Amino acid sequence: MSTTEIARHWRLKAQRYQLVGEVCPHCNGKIFPPRDVCPHCAEEATQPPFRFSGKGEVYSYTTVHNPPEGYEESAPYTVALVKLAEGPLITAQLTDVANSEVEIGMPVEMVTRKLRSYGEEGLIIYGYKFRPQLARI
């Protein structure tokens, strides 16, 4: 990977490491990823950042056996649409769970993991994945 791509990933660090989105000042809708126009009410939505709890449940999932370039070493892996507790859906890999154990509605929580690497001397990209919620005592 060329060094110019570093900036591209660096710009997203608040989203990738902390699930930072926004709350719409007009309709109170929770927005992830952040965007300048609210997807719920189409009003302008530039707001102080809002950090999502990282809790959610599996909305849908599948296994990737034939991965895109750059993801070969982790295949097969499970990807999911996760419905965050605050509302929005998010696309992410599931981790620390076998695909056969996943089901729709399963409670999950965000963790930070390696997303991909760009070869031996290349950058390693970290970001959110989701694992089954650990039991609370």
Place this chain on the structure above:
Amino acid sequence: MRDVSIIGIGQTPVGEHWDKSLRHLAFDALVAAKRDAGIERADAIYVGNMLSGEISGQAHLGALIADFAGLRGIEAIKVEAACASAAAAFRQAYIGVASGLQNIVIALGVEKMTDDVGSKLTAGLASAADADYEAIHGVSFVALNALIMRRYMHEYRVTHEDFAGFSVNAHANGAGNPNAMFRRPISKEAFIRSGMVADPIGLLDASPMADGAAAAILCPAEQAREFTDNAVRIKASALATDSLSIHDRRDPLWLQAAEDSAKHAYRQAGVGPQDIDFFELHDAFTIMSALSLEAAGFAERGKGTWLTGDGEISLEGKIPITTRGGLKARGHPVGATGLYQIVEAVQQLRGEAGANQVANARLGMTQNIGGSGATIVTHIFERADL
């Protein structure tokens, strides 16, 4: 705005053209269309293509193809809208003629996929999704469709087997299309037995990637008779967009852009779904067939697969779909597919569909879907002698 007609069509067989480059495929379809229309020059050419930069290392396709085809000098640009590129290019050609700015215009779709197979091609296709929030998580294009399909099955209590009818119908029709990649029927049992690609998407839910090119030539309807006796009228052309990513959709199980573009097209043509004689939908995956039928008004929400039951989608049925094999059996050279659909619709309306002819076809509709539903282009065509 002027009425616009199609006066010529051309296509290459869909398949693995190891011996042909991107430019040669485009040339073959273009020459066939020019010969069909009996024209030498055109005012413009719009080229639909998705992956030329990624796979062939070739951008700047408009000028390349115009030059290679002996049309050096004319207006030419590439139009890109993922798998909807070709129908989007056709719509640009339509706008050019309808507006009065251009007279004879070529719409061409071309895709050369087999020069790179495996993970690089998978990554190229995934670039139709949101790079920062979908593709970075290693989501392939098949996986995105699988995510929709699994939730659809959960929500509407539909089984994998219920989707079989779409593939069985497509393969039955592909058998009669000399340009189709797969020309053999499949059984429901074979569909059920086939292996998983990305659960719940099986091998026979997914269309094959391939090479191919298709082209159509447009001119003002009032001039069409100078070229041909069997021109086909463009009754409606509409393109609508939705969120690039599935997770941003208000309803991930509803193709809003399909509903929007279909409604707009029905209004332009002054018809409704009950008037459409056949529908070339975008069956890249069986789940897309169901969603497309629902959004375009042929089936109720969650009941798209029900239409496969009583032969309603077959050539003799109430709403024949994928009449020449669809993406599933004809093949899916992504950025060319929209023009294959249009070329096949023209063949139906001219009565040139051979073994696949829909009797008395008068109005045909095509729908080309880009990405997981972010760009959807709907066209309605009418036989001209009416």
